[in-house]
Amino acid sequence: MTAFGASALVLQLAPLGWLIDRWSDILAFLGDLFGIGMFDYSFMHRAFLVGLLIGVMAPLIGTFLVHRQLSLIGDALAHTAFAGVAVGLFVNAVFDAGISPYITAVIVAMIAALAIELISEVTDAYNDVSMAIVLSTGFALGAVLISINTGGLAVGVNQYLFGNLSTVSRENAAILIVLFLAIVAVVATTYKQLVYVTFDETAARVAGVNVPWYNRVMAMLTAMVVVGAMQIMGVILVAAMLVVPVAAAAQLARGFSTALLASVILAELAVLTGITLSYQYETTAGGTIVLVAVGIYIIAVLAGKLRDRRGSSEVATADEPIEGPAD
Numbered sequence: 502m503t504a505f506g507a508s509a510l511v512l513q514l515a516p517l518g519w520l521i522d523r524w525s526d527i528l529a530f531l532g533d534l535f536g537i538g539m540f541d542y543s544f545m546h547r548a549f550l551v552g553l554l555i556g557v558m559a560p561l562i563g564t565f566l567v568h569r570q571l572s573l574i575g576d577a578l579a580h581t582a583f584a585g586v587a588v589g590l591f592v593n594a595v596f597d598a599g600i601s602p603y604i605t606a607v608i609v610a611m612i613a614a615l616a617i618e619l620i621s622e623v624t625d626a627y628n629d630v631s632m633a634i635v636l637s638t639g640f641a642l643g644a645v646l647i648s649i650n651t652g653g654l655a656v657g658v659n660q661y662l663f664g665n666l667s668t669v670s671r672e673n674a675a676i677l678i679v680l681f682l683a684i685v686a687v688v689a690t691t692y693k694q695l696v697y698v699t700f701d702e703t704a705a706r707v708a709g710v711n712v713p714w715y716n717r718v719m720a721m722l723t724a725m726v727v728v729g730a731m732q733i734m735g736v737i738l739v740a741a742m743l744v745v746p747v748a749a750a751a752q753l754a755r756g757f758s759t760a761l762l763a764s765v766i767l768a769e770l771a772v773l774t775g776i777t778l779s780y781q782y783e784t785t786a787g788g789t790i791v792l793v794a795v796g797i798y799i800i801a802v803l804a805g806k807l808r809d810r811r812g813s814s815e816v817a818t819a820d821e822p823i824e825g826p827a828d
Contacts, residue, residue, distance in 0.1 A: 517675040548666040552772040554681045560764035563743035575740030577632040578727045581639025583736040585609030587646035614720035664735035664787035680729045738787040749798040752805035
């Protein structure tokens with residue numbers, strides 16, 4: 502393998518390795534202090550680090566997507582990210598390039614995100630049509646490349662389809678940190694414009710906001726989240742983290758910023774609980790996390806209904822006429 506692969510360059514961009522090591526030291530200390538067995542393993546340290554970052558990234562972008570009724574874009578980009586993984590595996594098998602499949606997944610997913618927007622703009626097709634086209638193309642490309650089986654290409658594909666805690670390498674954790682910092686930085690600097698475009702695209706155009714540009718920014722951010730979360734969620738289930746915690750937060754919170762914060766809290770709860778259960782019972786990480794998230798959603802729906810019912814009862818009681826003293 503070449504020492505100058507793209508994945509090696511990522512590790513040299515910043516002292517990410519040092520940060521990952523210090524995080525590992527903290528969890529190892531907590532494991533010794535409280536007798537937490539799963540903290541004895543370095544791969545679990547990285548899994549929890551990745552989980553914490555995903556718990557912020559996914560709802561941060563998913564809140565915008567849900568309000569824009571673009572929940573399915575996560576599925577489309579996840580399937581094209583799978584094609585990106587297949588491209589990386591194929592290039593490594595044929596040319597011995599030493600490129601991380603997650604790097605090629607990011608590139609292919611971002612190209613697919615732009616393709617979705619361009620198809621919608623050029624053909625006037627609805628977003629779901631462009632997403633369906635890109636999803637089908639991406640997964641078909643991935644399936645063809647995997648079926649070639651050059652140099653054992655099909656080996657280990659399950660970890661990309663379903664996620665795997667033990668395969669979260671130091672290199673992949675570093676890649677996710679870079680994606681996380683980029684996503685948070687872009688959202689922080691364009692937050693007002695993204696909110697404007699999300700809730701009133703027509704008014705945003707009238708106000709001079711470059712709506713197509715911000716649509717593309719959101720699509721590319723979604724691609725970055727999908728690839729980052731794919732490490733433990735897998736291609737098949739990654740889109741759930743963009744939607745389920747956001748839907749749960751919508752049952753409990755009022756207002757966009759409040760709902761966004763609530764969705765991050767619920768996503769963290771789902772991810773950390775899911776990773777723990779996955780380790781304890783040796784289940785698939787992505788599936789366990791999604792089941793926990795769905796359980797949280799059900800509880801949130803019931804809590805929201807109960808709150809609304811109590812509110813209605815209080816209003817009805819307040820509206821009852823007060824009887825005066827009997828004559």
